Amino acid sequence: MRYAALAHPDAWVPAEGREVPATGGSPKAYETFLKDVTRDAKEPPPLADGQAIVAYDAMATAVHAIRQATPQGARHPAAADVATQWPQVKGSLRVEGASGWICLDNYGNPYNKAVPIVELAPNGSQRFVQIAWPEGHPPVAPCLPPKRG
Numbered sequence: 001m002r003y004a005a006l007a008h009p010d011a012w013v014p015a016e017g018r019e020v021p022a023t024g025g026s027p028k029a030y031e032t033f034l035k036d037v038t039r040d041a042k043e044p045p046p047l048a049d050g051q052a053i054v055a056y057d058a059m060a061t062a063v064h065a066i067r068q069a070t071p072q073g074a075r076h077p078a079a080a081d082v083a084t085q086w087p088q089v090k091g092s093l094r095v096e097g098a099s100g101w102i103c104l105d106n107y108g109n110p111y112n113k114a115v116p117i118v119e120l121a122p123n124g125s126q127r128f129v130q131i132a133w134p135e136g137h138p139p140v141a142p143c144l145p146p147k148r149g
Contacts, residue, residue, distance in 0.1 A: 001119070002119050003120065004116070006053070007099035008050055008116035008126075011131055012026060022138065024100050025138075029098055038093065053098045054099060054148075055098050057097035060095055065082050065089070066082055066085065069084070073089040081140075086104050086108035087108060089102060090103045090143055101113075112140075115133065115134070
């Protein structure tokens with residue numbers, strides 16, 4: 001059985017017979033995530049279900065918005081200023097997430113987000129198959145929404 005997962009640890013890791021897409025994500029961002037989550041761990045966290053990857057990306061996106069909203073010289077931003085950052089998370093202000101680029105539309109919703117396709121084996125193990133995108137291809141750099149209409 002194949003299904004769309006939230007994230008998968010093999011999505012941005014080069015493997016024999018499978019190239020890492022040229023856009024839409026970053027092996028370096030995944031390596032940074034892996035380094036961060038294993039730094040002080042006695043054992044690595046489970047990653048196959050994508051939960052740790054998505055939680056990390058959610059925190060990275062929140063930190064990004066807070067930093068963008070904080071006026072120079074200020075210690076903290078106003079909460080309302082943080083909320084105005086969500087539509088700005090695109091282009092050069094995209095978040096390089098461990099699950100792929102995080103780009104938000106004018107309503108704060110992700111668009112053309114990389115979706116790992118995973119296969120569930122009869123024994124319950126998971127195998128990464130490929131990455132897919134709602135638009136049918138990786139987002140075009142620099143991660144801007146397609147023009148409609």
